Amino acid sequence: xxxxxxxxxxxxxxxxxxxxxxxxxxxxxxxxxxxxxxxxxxxxxxxxxxxxxxxxxxxxxxxxxxxxxxxxxxxxxxxxxxxxxxxxxxxxxxxxxxxxxxxxxxxxxxxxxxxxx
Amino acid sequence: xxxxxxxxxxxxxxxxxxxxxxxxxxxxxxxxxxxxxxxxxxxxxxxxxxxxxxxxxxxxxxxxxxxxxxxxxxxxxxxxxxxxxxxxxxxxxxxxxxxxxxxxxxx
Numbered sequence: 001x002x003x004x005x006x007x008x009x010x011x012x013x014x015x016x017x018x019x020x021x022x023x024x025x026x027x028x029x030x031x032x033x034x035x036x037x038x039x040x041x042x043x044x045x046x047x048x049x050x051x052x053x054x055x056x057x058x059x060x061x062x063x064x065x066x067x068x069x070x071x072x073x074x075x076x077x078x079x080x081x082x083x084x085x086x087x088x089x090x091x092x093x094x095x096x097x098x099x100x101x102x103x104x105x106x107x108x109x110x111x112x113x114x115x116x117x
Numbered sequence: 118x119x120x121x122x123x124x125x126x127x128x129x130x131x132x133x134x135x136x137x138x139x140x141x142x143x144x145x146x147x148x149x150x151x152x153x154x155x156x157x158x159x160x161x162x163x164x165x166x167x168x169x170x171x172x173x174x175x176x177x178x179x180x181x182x183x184x185x186x187x188x189x190x191x192x193x194x195x196x197x198x199x200x201x202x203x204x205x206x207x208x209x210x211x212x213x214x215x216x217x218x219x220x221x222x223x224x
Contacts, residue, residue, distance in 0.1 A: 043217070043218075044214045044216060044217050044218050045204065046156075046215070047212045047213045058210040061212070062212075067122070094160055094161075099166065101208045102206070102207075103174075104151075104163060104206075105163050105172060107160035107161060108160065109160060112162055117205075
């Protein structure tokens with residue numbers, strides 16, 4: 001069955017870089033795109049960016065200067081790197097599979113990231 | 118970016134009651150509208166996409182509709198397992214954007 005699982009540090013120091021990994025199973029990264037979505041506590045989700053099935057990427061312009069998404073298809077993994085973290089980057093980070101367009105049909109369990117010294 | 122405005126922010130309803138949540142798009146998004154349900158401590162779950170299409174496994178008591186740039190999610194007979202937060206999301210253009218959410222509670 002389709003599964004996505006995020007992994008990475010739960011605590012990041014201000015100004016440092018966040019690195020997260022999304023490991024997928026049950027589908028191919030060359031057939032489906034994967035997006036990263038984050039959600040501050042008590043707020044609505046925010047789309048961060050996307051790795052297309054063909055290897056292309058798209059980013060939210062609000063984060064583009066700090067964000068990089070890449071993949072390793074041999075390991076079924078998609079990576080997120082975001083630099084210059086601040087306290088308002090605190091929240092739960094999800095990776096999601098997208099149907100054609102931007103309909104997110106499967107989500108990982110999420111990883112809680114706290115930015116604090 | 119397209120703004121999605123949900124109402125109400127919170128809603129209290131009784132079992133078997135009809136519940137309607139609305140979402141207003143700041144510009145034309147056609148039928149590129151999805152609804153998600155999120156339960157406490159869980160990931161959002163896709164309920165409806167393309168304004169009216171039910172995702173796999175979603176009960177038929179859920180339905181979606183559109184009038185211009187206003188979209189609605191209707192639960193025909195509220196059940197205990199429907200309690201949670203509901204989000205709309207436009208899938209028309211980059212970046213996809215979500216509404217602020219509607220918290221649905223039992224009365």
